Amino acid sequence: MKISKFVLKISLVWLAIVALVSINITYYLTNKSQKLEMVRTLTEKAHQNDILLSDLKKEVSIKLSREAQKQAPLSQEDIKNIDILNGGEARKLAGEEAADCSKLEKPWRRITNSADCSFVLKSAVGDLKLLIVQFVSPSVDTNGEDFIEISKTLNSDSDLVKIQHPWGDAYYEPSFNYLKTFFESEAKRFNAPQFSLQIDKTPIIELEGYPNYKGKTRDEQKKEFGVSQSFFLNELKKAKIDVSDYDAVAIVVYSKRTEGSDFFLSHAIPDIRANINALNVGDTAYSNVEVIAHETAHVFGASDQYIEDPNMPCCQCKEGAYDNYIPPKHINIMCGGFTIVLSEADSAMFNGKSAKEFGWLK
DSSP states (O other), rough: OOOOHHHHEEEHHHHHHHHHHHHHHHHHHHHHHHHHHHHHHHHHHHHHHHHHHHHHHHHHHHHHHHHHHSSOOOOHHHHHHHHHHTTTTHHHHTTTTOOGGGGGGGGGGGEEEEEEEEEESSSSOOOEEEEEEEEOOSOOTSSSSHHHHHHHHTTSSSSEEEETTTSSSSEEEOOHHHHHHHHHHHHHHTOOEEEEEEEEEEEEEESSOOOOOOOOHHHHHHHTHHHHHHHHHHHHHHHHOOOTTEEEEEEEEEETTTTTTGOOOOOEEEGGGGEEEEEESSOOOHHHHHHHHHHHHHHHHHHOOOOOOOSSSSOOOOOOOOTTTSOOTTTTTOOOOSSSTTTSSTTOOHHHHHHHHHHHHO
């Protein structure tokens, strides 16, 4: 059969169209596959970058958070409290010229105001000085046996004081001086580049007034931090105690926990190198000194490692709070503990995270 030229042309055109369509479909499918693969690759890379960024943020947080925080602007309340701590207000009232800050300049300090020589700590690597300022609440009977015993123990020149119970064996409780032994021993355990701690104490100052605390729960008591800071820092100012050359100031208040209005939560104020501690006269020196060590560690740069949850008892340690730096049976001081006497089998200690925050570990 003879095919006409017209039919042949039509057939060739259709073949060309089919070929072009096939090529386009193949290209589209191939290109779509490549695009999908590209999207998958980019998604995976983005996810990996998110993980890397998260890890980087954690690393930066460990290494640089303290210094970054110290570079942040200070609030007016912080400036006011720093003024009290450094005696800048007294200098202004006396009409003195700007102080010479050279005597206060140390590698571990950062001067924040050359006019009054205010400074904050950059690390806990150096020859640090801690001042313990002692107040006693008006509700405490200073002639009572409990107060006499605990104040005598805490102010002893010995690190450990032998306590003889009439109904049992003797045991040893730590004095304020044991804080030096504790921090220096821990620094040595981490091979800190340099660390020593000088401890000075004021006489016990009897307060004429006292804040009217109303908080019953932990959350309510945390909201009263400002009440404690305003009252006790002003009492510090009234006592005319020179704290300008101290790296940390521990304000300790002998109080009675059994009286609700007398009790407040111990806490640190790192930006002004201070902490305020409620020492319950009815407790042992063990637990009282451990609290001061915990709050002073905040001033030196350590962060809390317990879970802050109103539905859980305080203080449950966060995941990772225990590492190879804390031996078995010992407690992480930044989330628990009862004693810092290192010879005890369950004494509180620092972990690697705290040591990094101090500057004791890289």
